[in-house]
Amino acid sequence: MTSKGAGTAFSRKSYRLSSEPEKSKVTGMGLCCCRVSWRHSSAVLLNAAQLSLRVSSATLVSDQVAEGRLGPSTVVLDHTSGFEGLLLVDDDLLGVIGHSNFGSIRATTCVYKGKWIYEVLISSQGLMQIGWCTLNCKFNQEEGVGDTPDSYAYDGNRVRKWNVTTTNYGKEGKLVEKDTSMWQLQGEPTVLITLAHIFNYFSPLLCKVYLVEDVLMTFLLSILERGGAVEAHPLIQQLLDLMWLLMEEYEVHECLKQLLMSLLRAYRFSPIIPDLGLQIHYLRLTIAVLKHEKSRKYLLSNVLFDVLRSVVFFYIKSPLRVEEAGLQELIPTTWWPNRFTKEGKENKEMKEESAEERLRRRAYERGCQRLKKRIEVVEGLQVQILKLLLNNKDRGGGEASRYIFLNKFRKFLQENASNRGNLTVLCPPEYMVCFLHRLIAALRSFWDGHKAKTPATVGSEEAYVPPQLFYNGKVDYFDLQRLGGLLSHLKKTLKDDLAAKANVLIDPAELQAVTMDDLDEDEESATSAAQRPSAALAIGGALARPGWLSSPTLGRANRFLSTAAVSLMNPRRPLGTLEKIKVRTLSVEQRTEEDIEGSHGNEGLLLGKPPEEPDQPITENSLLEVLDGIIMMYNLSVHQQLGKMVGVSDDVNEYAMALKDTEEKISRCPKRRRDIREELLKSQKVFSEKLNHLSRRLAWINVTIYSKEKMQDIYWLLRVCIRTIEHGDRTGSLFAFMPEFYLSVAMNSYSALKNYFSPVNSMEELPGYEETLMRLAAILAKHFADSRIVGTDIRDSLMQALASYVCYPHSLRAVERIPEEQRISMMKSLLAPYEQRPWAQTNWILVRLWRGCGFGYRYTRLPHLLKTKPEDASLPSLQKPCPSTLLQRHMADLLRSDRDLAPSFLNSVLNQLNWAFSEFIGMIQEIQQAAERLERNFVDSRQLKVCATCFDLSVSLLRVLEMTVTLAPEIFLDWNRPSSELLLRRLAQLLNQVLNRVTAERNLFDRVVNLRLPGLESVDHYPILVAVTGILVRLLVDTDAQGVEHATAVLLADPCFQLRSIQYLLGHAEPSALAAAAPAAEKRRFSLHSYTDYISTEELVKVDKMLHHLSEESKQAAATTLPTSEEDLCPICYAHPISAIFRPCSHKSCKACINQHLMNNKDCFFCKATITGVDDFTKPDSS
Secondary structure, three states: OEEEOOOOEOOOOOOOEEOOOOOOOEEEEEEOOOEOOOOEEEEEEEOOOOEEEEOOOEEEOOOOOOOOEEOOOEEOEEOOOOOEOOEEEOOOOOEEEEOOOOEEEEEEEEEEEOOOEOOOOOOOOOEEEEEEEOOOOOOOOOOOOOOOOOEEEEEOOOOEEEEOEEEEOOOOOOOEEEEOOEEEEOOOHHHHHHHHHHHHHHOOHHHOHHHHHHHHHHHHHHHHOOOOOHHHOOHHHHHHHHHHHHOOHHHHHHHHHHHHHHHHHHHHHOOOOOOOHHHHHHHHHHHHHHOOHHHHHHHHHHOOOOOOOOOHHHOOOOOOOOOOOOHHHHOOOOOOOOOEOOOOOEOOOOOOOOHHHHHHHHHHHHHHHHHHHHHHHHHHHHHHHHHHHOOOOOOOOOOOHHHHHHHHHHHHHHHHHHOOOOHHHOOOHHHHHHHHHHHHHHHHHHHHHHHHHOOOOOOHHHOOOOHHHHOOOOOOOOOOOEOOEOHHHHHHHOHHHHHHHHOEEEOHHHHHHHHOOOOOOOOOOHHHHHHOOOOOOOOOOOOOOOHHHHOOOOOOOOHHHHOOEEEEOOOOOOOOHHHOOOEEOOOHHHOOHHHHHOOOOOOHHHOOOOOOOOOOOOOOHHHHHHHHHHHHHHHHHHHHHHHHHHHHHHHHHHHHHHHHHHHHHHHHOOOOOHHHHHHHHHHHHHHHHHHHHHHHHHHHHHHHOOOHHHHHHHHHHHHHHHHHHHHHHOOHHHHHHOEOHHHHHHHHHHHHHHHOOOOOOOHHHOOOHHHHHHHHHHHHHHHOOOOOOOOHHHHHHHHHHHHHHOOOHHHHHHHHHOOHHHHHHHHHHHOOOHHHOOOHHHHHHHHHHHOOOOOOOOOOOOHHHHHHOOOOOOOOOOOOOOOOHHHHHHHHHHHHHOOOHHHHHHHHHHHHHHHHHHHHHHHHHHHHHHHHOOOOOOOOHHHHHHHHHHHHHHHHHHHHHHHHHHHOOHHHHOOOOOOHHHHHHHHHHHHHHHHHHHHOOOOHHHHHHHHOOOOOOOOOHHHHHHHHHHHHHHHHOOOOHHHHHHHHHHHHHOOOOOHHHHHHHOOOOOHHHHHHHOOOOOOOOOOHHHHOOOOOHHHHHHHHHHHHHHHHHHHHHHHHOOOOOHHHEOOOOOOOEOOEEEEOOOOEEOHHHHHHHHOOOOEOOOOOOEOOEEEEOOOOOOO
16 A cells, blocks of 8 residues: 555554455466556555554455465554555554655555455545555655556545556546456445445356346346437446456356347247337347447457357348238238239230229338338347447457457358358358348448548448459458469469569468478478568568567468468568568468558558559458458358249249139139139139238348348449459459459349349349449450459359340340440450350350341240140240340451451351251160160150250351351352352251251151150251251342352252252152152141241242252253262262362362361371372363
8 A cells, every 4th residue: 555645544444355265267466456466465655644544453254265365364464574664553553654755565465366355444635555566566765556567556536547657547426437448446345345245146147048048138128128229228338347347257258158149049039020129129238238348349259250150130030920920910911913924024015003903002012111111120220230340449458349350250251161061050041141231231331431531532332342452361262262263373373473563472482381282280391480580570660570470370271371471562662671571461360450451551451552553542441351251241142042032022923823814714614613613713712812921921021132222232242343353354464363252243243133133123223223234244245255264163154144144135235335345355255266165155145146137036935836835834935136236247347357267266166066966966866766665764854955955056056157147158158268168068068967857758856856855845847947047048049149159059069968958948848758648647847938927028038039049050950960980079078079189199089078177187088198288180181
């Protein structure tokens, strides 16, 4: 005890040193003192004269010797040592009077474990300090307790605390007061001791889960039942203050853990009532607990993500039964759309809704609004919880909550990314959907708040993730795939680009360590350890890290990311030799606020900014990492869950169609058939009840998942991804470091907005819709063939997304609005040779650009199916054609201008057509053989699917050839071009093969089509024959005379040409075939005239003209053709005369065979000599 002043006296009063013997915690050794040190004794500093202290004999509360205490059972003043100055001590050693300027005295008891208090009565005025000090603490006439580093004192007169320096501490009139991480008690000593005794006996009980749930939680809930905001009930905060002050830490931890677990169980399993009152009540108490800073940090560090693996507090569960949630009272009137066709698609041509339907719809919408308002209250409370967890201003007593949250959130994402196949440890996707929306709301609130304080930063509407996060190693992406492949590979191959563009140097020793598969993780190479400095410095002269941060045990969580040391150089000024210090990237657990936000020139997460990035600050670095985690979370499971919940809307459509169909049957049912009518009425009742239930459930889903606000969140996420990809693309080769999920989220979020949120909300109403479509189109057009992207799956996804994009008018127009240079580049990528890449998707893209322009190619459902099953609603349906003449023109210009591109592209198309059609014929042979067996045999469904796919591929390849012939016929017909004749001969050969296989009488194709096997619905004469007809019409009718002459000559010269195949197109048959078929039953023949709904009159006229032309030309050719001896025929094909001789070996063949052979091989057919040239060969005159 220390006193400063004159005439201060302490009178005799009961002085008791009490303990908590049952469960104590080591706090160090010490003698009675206010400021805790390591070895403490009580001490008083008496300043000036006539300061007196009187205390009565102090004994233990318990008769037993308590653990954590050293000294006699009766506590008295130690008059033998440890005091300085003139002090007069009473004979009973319980009172003291000070007469010098500074005097100090200790007590005779030392404590080293547990919680202890002591009480004295000061009966005089003056400046006094009372507290704790270590046994080794030395006092003199100028320094007493609180004035030395090993002592801590409190001055109640001046309300200040002392430990060498002094600060304000404590306020009058409050029982509990907190300053930073320390608590103090003020008030009557008897009250304080009473509270200590109360908590001494009740603390063990507060660790019991049943008491916490039944008593403590009920008591805290009763405090909030008085109404008002959570802030209006400070009693909960004061109670938590007392718990942290008077209970052991492990007891507080267990009590808080059980309290939060009880709240979670209550929130999760409480029934859904109409006003959601129970959920609101539990969320309010959760907010009240989390408002307490120390409690929040403990729960965030140890409970919220470590124990409660699922983010349950952010989920609003759907009611299992409509009655449970009281939805019948909220939404008394149900409604469902009736504007759907047989295919389940919205029919915009149907008449407008009736007045009764309008009234029902409006009543239903009002009910949905009532439900929405109640759910918004819960969502608001959930956002408040996240705002508390994202608080970065509560730095008292340690790290701010936001940085604890960031580390836990990253580990949470890692668990869900690394265990996608293990459902037991994954967060349920329905929880993730709600968590994502609440996190977006909280993030944007902080982002815009920072924008308001710092106007120079970027607002949330323009938010993006800067590209340096992907390669500077400050953010852990686990084992997620990068666009350019493995991170270790990228660091080796792009290390020069990192140094040149981002001022990032990869340490060769560390790079070698992370790429060695046999690296011992428990040891570190001597070379690496020698090269690493003992303390790492950040840019701009930041303080050195302590040596333990360079421990080889750090950063092992992710070998490929966290152990690689990088040197980050300041791009704003030249660096000296001493500044090129290696900075070790810490793993998630070791990161601090400085590692994230940066300081003293260290840019934290933004280290290594490329020169393409603007200098404008974005926002707080920690918010960028939260945004990055949100995008990752959407990719992990949110998108799949959004698609899953659409099933309820599909069920409503199916039941609505069934009800409508039943009502139509009832209206047509004859009155005399009462039995049928009764059954139909029963079905009508069942469908109506089911629709009432589903419409109310759909209202709940639309409010919680597909509301307009949720749609805006997904739209905002789409725009963030687009901006992030655009910024990353500007970095050149460093774009390869971007994780694949950014492109995936961009594509999937657009798909969700287009397919999942309509017709409740339309994407066209979103701000900046047209611009967003165009920017996404530019990304797809550029990156589907980007060499920096190596992953097969992501490349396929990009091509599929582009193929879907060109199917719809709005998105196709967006593709047409991108810069011309990008459009031409996209078309050039689509025309690349098929052999060098997966070609099926790019071929479909070209086909979709052509649909609506080809011969008989304007249908939305396969015409042959509509003829056989006109009422079948399950038939496959195609998107309405929307061709692009602009992109077709770009394709034509490229094929005409690039003389190397056209032959390579068309040869690859012809090769793939030959393969696809040959595979198709082989498969239908196997199917026919299986069908003809006497024993019962089932054809494998997978084989049927592959067979149908090969047929569809053949048709699509023929359509691409039709497109090419139509847009640039000179590629085949202008024989001044070096490869035109060869391309035309190959085309004619394949067309004749297809026609002969499909049109032959009673052939294999006919038999398989007539089997009508499930899975082969698309296989029929019409799709493939009209595609071939379109090519022939363009070559033989819609071109100039010279082109017609060349095409006719090549077609008739092909040995496979048969005029009857052309006649088959119009339903004509050869006389011999008609005579043979006369006795048989009349069979319906294929004819293009039967499809006048899909083939125009003008097109049919052109087919007639083509048939007449070929008939005449074939007659003339037959009359003028001289017989050719076998010796003069090509020994390879035996179809054409010999017309070419090889150098130097002088072997011979026709031009078609040798030209096609030389495309892939330079060796002679016969002698395998290397062919150096080919000359024309003319047979010498025999005369």
